[in-house]
Amino acid sequence: MVDAPGDDRWTNAGSVVLGIETSCDETAAACVRGGGDVLSSVVSSQVDLHARYGGVVPEIASRAHNELIIPVTARALFEAGLDGEDVDAVAATTGPGLIGALLVGVSAAKALALAWDVPFISVNHLEAHLYAGFLEEPELKFPLVVLLVSGGHTMLVLMEDHGRYRLLGQTLDDAAGEAFDKVARFLGLGYPGGPAIDSVAMSGDPEAIRFPRSMMDDGLDFSFSGLKTSVVNHVRNNPSVSTEDVAASFQAAVVDVLVAKARRAAQQHGATALALGGGVAANSLLREQFLTACTEDGMHAFLPSRAMCTDNAAMIASAGWYRLRLDGPTSLDCGADPNLRLSTLPA
Amino acid sequence: MLILGIETATMQVGCAVGGHEGVLSSVHSAKGKRHAEQLVPSIQFACEQARVELAEIGLVAVDVGPGLFTGLRVGVATAKALAFSLKVPMIGVSSLDLLAFPVRFSNRLIVTAIDARRGELYYACYRQVPGGVQRITDLQIGSPDDLASELLASGEEVLLVGDGAQRHAESFEGLAKVELVDTGNSHPSAAARVELAHARALREEFERPDAIEPVYLRRPDAEINWSTRDGR
Incomplete structure (x- = not known):
């Protein structure tokens, strides 16, 4: 695979990475062997704590992470049937995310690495989402295109190899997940918006309203703020419109653009496979159309289970295993970077 | 019993190692908001200077505040993770x-x-x-x-x-x-914490890692805004 100096010193098929993820509102820990064999994956969601505020409150998230981090880590070890001395490295998300939340996970992970005398690995949350697709299907085929869609990001990434990424396109305004949250709030469907719209849209007609497909024929970048405005205007002008139809039509407009651009990106760059990642990848319509598109184009599809699409620590442990192989351990004076970007090669 | 003291409630980051012979080493720095970056290297250095292996530590004493929220969480999360992985008890001591x-x-x-x-x-x-x-x-x-x-x-x-x-x-x-x-x-000292914790350790006033949380004394702003809106 990768010919880095000290290649197998820490990472081999049997080495276990404990991953820790606290970048937003999920406290998560997982044990993954050999970069892909998930021994345990524990996610404690704080969604109930934030629901009444209609979004994640950073201070509440940080306090909850601090309470949950040790019980969740202990549970991940217990479910994997491991003791501390069986862990070969500890990986944690160091960004992007909420700074106060990130620091809880980073601090705990560095302390564990120090006490067990094993490497600590800093993991980029976005890179980890790229790896989520391979956890359940380890046969990686490069080059491949990943469509990463979450509440904070919408991007198309060409993966040429481990650690070699090119950013092909990204959103110019709202992330797709953000558009779901805003439209759900406007329609009074509650928080989080993705699952709310997904379930309401099941009983609506996706062709009832023809919302715009923004930038459909215009490169590989995305834009969702105009769509959100169209939804608001349509509902204001047609107060009696069915909420189910609006939700279904909005969802169809988002998914159409996402899938069309992912296909185009794969064709343009000669990719043999397409992967989906990020919280919005749990959306039913997106999953369905993504699979259909891959079948039509004869493209291999990496479609993570819903649990691996949303924030989890198994993807952190997996990306950590590959990062350790490429770069070696991260220094223990590492902090967190709320605006960390995916390190990409020139497009 | 060797005690590791951790102190992050103010601008100052500190840690100390000591026991019945008193404080063996202490490290303090107060250069800006770098608690998360400095704490673990400080612990390594304090242990080296005291010629103590981390595995010999028998108790982790941590400042639970009140103080800077993020600093406290860095200290408490680090202390809890150390106590958990070393399988030793903890003692929480207030910054004041x-x-x-x-x-x-x-x-x-x-x-x-x-x-x-x-x-x-x-x-x-x-x-x-x-x-x-x-x-x-x-x-x-x-x-x-x-x-x-x-x-x-x-x-x-x-x-x-x-x-x-x-x-x-x-x-x-x-x-x-x-x-x-x-x-x-003007800052709480990690050395004082080791001394205080030693006295309490002799009385076996131990706490479980999951029982230790920062003392905030102030609710998150969102909760305050929520409870005051509509005259709630």
């Missing part, structure tokens, strides 16, 4: 108690005050007792003027200590019976 301990040799009322930002202080009052100090009030949060009024009303000779008292020194200048302790003692 720690500040009072080094200035205990005084008959005056000892008042400790830590900067709570937003023009407020965390504070508490102490009396000297054999072997240490005893807190005689709750841990409180209020404005420097609130504290100045309380001190004036008490009519007592007061020794005032802490970075909060330093920062709002002008609020206490006119009080004849109040002496502000100089900056050398």
Whole structure:
């Protein structure tokens, strides 16, 4: 695979990475062997704590992470049937995310690495989402295109190899997940918006309203703020419109653009496979159309289970295993970077 | 029993190693908001200087605040993870108690005050007792003027200590019976924590890692806004 100096010193098929993820509102820990064999994956969601505020409150998230981090880590070890001395490295998300939340996970992970005398690995949350697709299907085929869609990001990434990424396109305004949250709030469907719209849209007609497909024929970048405005205007002008139809039509407009651009990106760059990642990848319509598109184009599809699409620590442990192989351990004076970007090669 | 003390409640990051022979090493730095970056390397250095392996540590003592929220969480998360992985107990010590301990040799009322930002202080009052100090009030949060009024009303000779008292020194200048302790003692010291924790360890006042959480004294803004809206 990768010919880095000290290649197998820490990472081999049997080495276990404990991953820790606290970048937003999920406290998560997982044990993954050999970069892909998930021994345990524990996610404690704080969604109930934030629901009444209609979004994640950073201070509440940080306090909850601090309470949950040790019980969740202990549970991940217990479910994997491991003791501390069986862990070969500890990986944690160091960004992007909420700074106060990130620091809880980073601090705990560095302390564990120090006490067990094993490497600590800093993991980029976005890179980890790229790896989520391979956890359940380890046969990686490069080059491949990943469509990463979450509440904070919408991007198309060409993966040429481990650690070699090119950013092909990204959103110019709202992330797709953000558009779901805003439209759900406007329609009074509650928080989080993705699952709310997904379930309401099941009983609506996706062709009832023809919302715009923004930038459909215009490169590989995305834009969702105009769509959100169209939804608001349509509902204001047609107060009696069915909420189910609006939700279904909005969802169809988002998914159409996402899938069309992912296909185009794969064709343009000669990719043999397409992967989906990020919280919005749990959306039913997106999953369905993504699979259909891959079948039509004869493209291999990496479609993570819903649990691996949303924030989890198994993807952190997996990306950590590959990062350790490429770069070696991260220094223990590492902090967190709320605006960390995916390190990409020139497009 | 060897004790590792961790201190991150103020701008200062500190840790110390010690036991029945006293403090073996202590490391303090106060260069900006770098708690998460500095703490673990500081612990490594303190252990090296004390010639102690981390595995020999038998107790982790941590400052639970009140103080800077993010700093406290870095300290508490690190301490809990160490105690969990080393399989040793913990002791949580309040930042305000720690500040009072080094200035205990005084008959005056000892008042400790830590900067709570937003023009407020965390504070508490102490009396000297054999072997240490005893807190005689709750841990409180209020404005420097609130504290100045309380001190004036008490009519007592007061020794005032802490970075909060330093920062709002002008609020206490006119009080004849109040002496502000100089900056050398204005942050809680990790060495004091090791001494205090040792006394409590002898009494076996241990806590489980999952029972230790920072003392915030202030609710998240979103909760305050929520509970005050619509007259709730």
